[in-house]
Amino acid sequence: MFSLLPLVLLFPLCPASPLSPEAANAGAASINPATNGKPSSEGTTSFDGQSLAAIAPAPAAAAVMASSASISQTGWTVTVDSAQAGNPGTNAIDGSTTTFWHTEYNPVLAGLPHQIIVDMKSNYLVGSITYLPRQDGSFNGNIGEHVISLSTDGATFTTVALGTYIDDTTLKTTTFTPTTARYVKLQALSEAGNRGPWTSCAELNIYTAAGPAPPALSAGKGAWGPTIDFPLVPVSAAIEYSSGNLLVWSSYNPSTFGGSNLVQTITATYNIGARIVTSALITNTGHDMFCEGLSMNFNGQVVASGGNTDAATSYYDSPSNAWNKGATMKIPRGYQAQATTSTGNVFVIGASWSGGQGGKNGELYNPTANTWTLLGGCPVAPMLTADAQGVYRADNHGWLFGWKNAYVFQAGPSKAMNWYGTSGGGSQAAAGTRAADTDSMCGNAAMYDAVNGKILTVGGSPDYQQSDGTANAHIITLGTPPAVPTVVTIGNMAYQRAFANSVILPDGTVFITGGQITANPFSDQRSQLTPELFNPATNTFTQMAPQAIPRNYHSVGILLPDGSVGSGGGGLCGNCATNHYDMEIYRPAYFFTTTGALATRPTISSVSVASIKVGGTFTVTTGGAVTSFSIIRMSSTTHTVNTDQRRIALTPSGTTGTTYTLTIPADPGVALPGAWYIFALTGGVPSVSKTLKITLT
Known part of the structure; x- marks a missing residue:
């Protein structure tokens, strides 16, 4: 323990x-x-x-x-x-x-x-x-x-x-x-x-x-606050499935990384309801989880692989609030991409920051058997960027999405996209390019409409550092793998961004926060303090209320259970001026009326089930009439990458009073099993969420 x-x-x-x-x-x-x-x-x-x-x-x-x-x-x-x-x-x-x-x-x-x-x-x-x-x-x-x-x-x-x-x-x-x-x-x-x-x-x-x-709330820009102070720089973040609390961590040390003591991780938990921050030193897994691969499995457990301790695996079990030791990876890694697949396994690829450089081909973790298996048919070479620092940076932070039939879609950061099959010995198929986009290291990709396979990609820079970020934006629409997806170039964001974070909101919009014009690790120069909101109905971006604290390299952004956003971290550079031991809470415009008063939010009185298999039907009873529902998969995120979050809009198939009948999509590649938030909405205003666990069987 x-x-x-x-x-x-x-x-x-x-x-x-x-x-x-x-x-x-x-x-x-x-x-x-x-x-x-x-x-x-x-x-x-x-x-x-x-x-x-x-x-x-x-x-x-x-x-x-x-x-x-x-x-x-x-x-x-x-x-x-x-x-x-x-x-x-x-x-x-x-x-x-x-x-x-x-x-x-x-x-x-x-x-x-x-x-x-x-x-x-x-x-x-x-x-x-x-x-x-x-x-x-x-x-x-x-x-x-x-x-x-x-x-x-x-x-x-x-x-x-x-x-x-x-x-x-x-x-x-x-x-x-x-x-x-x-x-x-x-x-x-x-x-x-x-x-x-x-x-x-x-x-x-x-x-x-x-x-x-800050602008008046009546301007529809949302509002920031309060700031949450942590006793560490929050470089990684995840939602605890059973409690809904926020778990964050840095490295073996609260303010820096590296060194020789790579057998522990300093963590903190923010109890959102009680508004209390507490901390624990994790030593039992012998794992410094800084710069790890990260995703949540079908049981809502956070799986962290590699990083400073380059071949270790740890998983966080929310009900018992404990980190446990997993199997050792076949290939040591740091900065890898990691995504949970539709079969419940965890796929990783890339990551030359730690454990040697090059040859970081794909492998697969089976959480049930606690084993790693090399996938010889999943080479990393097709997804490399042309980074000025070579393979050390070229295979970092892939944008991965678990999809249908055990496939994983790689949307970036390379301009070349790929399908990786995780069945048997694995497979790889080219999936075209992201239109005319450049390599976009430390940009973002978010599956805001999983039913229709739609992914928003924004920003990033051609090289990992000393490279100007772009304001580029695209919509990728997935079909049945390994078919080449469609890519549509949409109007740019207002600001160039590298090291930003994107968070999918209950109403289907995407909140993009932080980043800087020129990618420059451990610097707050040329920071972008004005976030933007993507509207999928118009494919346009709107500037929101500015945040007070720069959020660049080693920052995180994550959806909280009440529909607010946590934007935190940045730094982890020892005795430097850019360590940010905190997180600002952003309340989107739907928290407020047009006059700036708090909006009346719908409520969910009960959900008929705590867990439901893909394709299953359940009911939700609300405190009054509502107009729509959505579910959003709970998240884990680090280094601008969040492969967990995805949103599904649910349309009631029947209504009795204020009890609504809803059905989960039947494909586990779409409704990826695991822990999800469920929101009821009235006129775009969401309720505080309830928790729903989607299962494979």
Whole structure:
């Protein structure tokens, strides 16, 4: 099993509870948390025999946009819930890193939660804050789980960010949707190392927003917020099937990759309902899952193959919330494409980033037998790009789609497309080119209409790095393999993008977010902050509300159960300025009325079955009349690739009151078995989803 870590690098799976009066008083008698002296139980923060410095080199705070500015602390006042004599709240805004605010521990040990409210005396368009933990060598009081909220009047506060900070002494930056505010409240719900119920802060700074205020909701652009802070850079993300929670991970380390300790992965889980971020260190599988192949199997399990540990396989079982060790791949890989097939196997191909270069032909994982088999008939050569760095980059991040009769369609990033058959020893057949498109490394492909085999492709760059992204867009329509699909070139996006992410929404539109004009790993230069929405009814793109944080190399985008989108990550470059330890939540325009009020959303009262086989019929009862339904397969995503997501519109075959009869398509290549969201829609406004498991038999 995996080992759990103390709060934020590392912390428990629940927020820390305040101490009992007896324990609190005992602690107060023996421990002075505001001094450099540490109790014997504290020592040097460590886990699994490693020092904090060894496991987590100090990460730099995420970059505040260049045009943001620190607001002068002159004239500010603060209000705190508790302060130790000699460590008042004003120390957090005195401009000195040698002093700090500390909550009371003597003669009374004040329990969590704690808070500090800053009054800036005037309204500003606020875009970020920085929190600096105490700098005297002690970790006591480092803030872990937290909530950040803003107010113009000091009475009504709006939450703009929440999450958990990593347990070290580096500067923490939280960036959020630009909001007009005079008051900033930072609430500490836990102490990062679970050492005690205290809170400390050396400096709290507030910054003006980098850009203008977001457009009015009535403009139909949707809205961003809150920001979710993680104790790691979320490079990979997946939905936990049984809970609906969001699982993210980085590498063996929360802020960097590489090194020699490639036998573990640092993960975090965001409990969407409770709005709590927790973390676990995964050691039982002996697998650093950074740069892995990724997809979800028929049981809703996340399957991660290769990466930093180049031949390992791990799978995450959502009901038991545990990572398990899988079989070793035949060919070591990193940056491979991976897709679940219509027979329930998992196909991988490519990946010269790790495990040697070239010859990364296809192989197949059988989750039931826990075995890998080489497919001699599935050569990687036909899908190589003409990358300037050669095969090291040319076989990376394929756009794969499990389709009918155990075939996998490769839509890109090479301009050449291919069918790979996964039956027997495998097969390969050329499937034409993506019209006049270039090679499009780190672009996107999304199956927004699985019934009709329609795939949207957007962006990407001819070479992996130092290469301008395109704004190109195409619609691919699949038929029966290995027939060559049709490709239609549609109007370009407004912006060139490489390293962007695409997310299919319940109403059938596709949300494209992040990326940069020139593909440049570990850089936020030339970032595209304005997302676009693809409308399949018109094959056009519309610009949406801008996001506050760049999302480029090592970023993720994923659909959440309520129909919102998580856009997070970017970086993982150690002591750099482009590590983004967070995720912004985007609420599409369907969350709101034309006047900006929250829309009335339909509700699903019940679903007649928890699981159903392909071709099966079931009923859904809603809280009122609805106009349509859709199902979207739950997702796993990394490095701009999401081979899981696909959408199917379901038309009721019968209605009794508010109970609707629906039928799943009979072809498992279309309705790929696994975990799906089901949404009811009224006039394009979706419900919060329910979960449906589609099975092969």
